[in-house]
Amino acid sequence: MKNIIILLAFGLTLSVTGQSRWGVRTGLNYDLNAIGLDAASSSTQEIFEGETLDNGYHIGVFGRQYLGDQLYTSGSLFYAENTHFLEGNDGNNDFFFERFDHKFLQLDAGLGIRLLKFARAEVGVHYQGSISNNAFSNTFATPTAGYNASLGIDLWKISLDVTYYGSFTDHLGTWNDIPLSYERSQILVSLGVEL
Numbered sequence: 001m002k003n004i005i006i007l008l009a010f011g012l013t014l015s016v017t018g019q020s021r022w023g024v025r026t027g028l029n030y031d032l033n034a035i036g037l038d039a040a041s042s043s044t045q046e047i048f049e050g051e052t053l054d055n056g057y058h059i060g061v062f063g064r065q066y067l068g069d070q071l072y073t074s075g076s077l078f079y080a081e082n083t084h085f086l087e088g089n090d091g092n093n094d095f096f097f098e099r100f101d102h103k104f105l106q107l108d109a110g111l112g113i114r115l116l117k118f119a120r121a122e123v124g125v126h127y128q129g130s131i132s133n134n135a136f137s138n139t140f141a142t143p144t145a146g147y148n149a150s151l152g153i154d155l156w157k158i159s160l161d162v163t164y165y166g167s168f169t170d171h172l173g174t175w176n177d178i179p180l181s182y183e184r185s186q187i188l189v190s191l192g193v194e195l
Helices: 002-019 135-139
Strands: 020-031 048-066 071-089 095-114 119-130 144-155 158-167 171-175 178-182 185-194
Touching: 020 071, 020 158, 048 095, 048 185, 071 119, 095 135, 095 144, 135 171
Parallel strands: none
Antiparallel strands: 020 048, 020 185, 048 071, 071 095, 095 119, 119 144, 144 158, 158 185, 171 178
16 A cells, blocks of 8 residues: 555656756845834833844745646745944943844745746745854844735746745844844845746
């Protein structure tokens, strides 16, 4: 019985191989929300100036398995890095400037539909985990999960995707006795090449 199941799985794999696409992708990250003060902390509002946004980049692989002419499942794995800069006064009239590097791996899974011959729409979920030990990972807990929605265009073997990523929860943490919050949402603009 085990051999029959293996043979059926192998046959199914061969039958759908022609409908699968995979490739590499890279692009830019645009954070939509800055690291800020926790809403519960009003005493530090006067000493905290806020964050200067500096966006990041991502690079990884993607795959699509077509279930017909229009419907497909998708997955991707990529490395990404975002940089945040916090600045302010610590209450003793000492200026501080801290860099928060958020380096992470992210795994996406989604369901998409081809709208036209060259356009796609997709929704899904993702799982993100930090891979560095720094101010960001020590302040905000990881791993995290969230949702995503994207629009894409395919021209020959080149694809362009714009994806919105949101989080299921806000992230709270404390850095140097300053309570911080980070509502993780960003837009990724990706250029992909099918291999």
